[in-house]
Amino acid sequence: MDVRSRETTRPDGDLRYRVDHVGATVAVLPATCKAGQHSLTVTGYRAVASEGELHVSCRACTLTLVADSTWRLTIARPSTERAELDDEPYRDVLPSPSRTPVRRR
Numbered sequence: 206m207d208v209r210s211r212e213t214t215r216p217d218g219d220l221r222y223r224v225d226h227v228g229a230t231v232a233v234l235p236a237t238c239k240a241g242q243h244s245l246t247v248t249g250y251r252a253v254a255s256e257g258e259l260h261v262s263c264r265a266c267t268l269t270l271v272a273d274s275t276w277r278l279t280i281a282r283p284s285t286e287r288a289e290l291d292d293e294p295y296r297d298v299l300p301s302p303s304r305t306p307v308r309r310r
């Protein structure tokens with residue numbers, strides 16, 4: 206199989222993890238939607254694991270049909286029991302906050 210044919214549908218990066226105070230691994234999802242317009246803690250999101258990737262879509266962008274609003278993160282570890290939202294580990298892939306401010310209510 207030619208993997209180069211999948212280049213146009215590259216993931217946005219690896220799913221990040223952290224270890225909590227009891228040593229359990231927690232999946233960390235971006236707190237801002239991929240379009241950079243919404244805080245997922247405010248609008249809500251949908252996370253679906255598919256073929257080694259976690260797809261995190263913003264509910265607000267889905268409703269308004271914003272293109273390319275779904276994060277595609279490569280799953281590197283077995284599924285975790287918990288997940289949380291945090292932008293900090295995703296600074297390198299997030300849209301620039303100065304140009305696309307996150308709306309907070």
Ligand SMILES: [Zn+2]
Nearest residue numbers: 238243263266
């Ligand atoms: Zn959004």
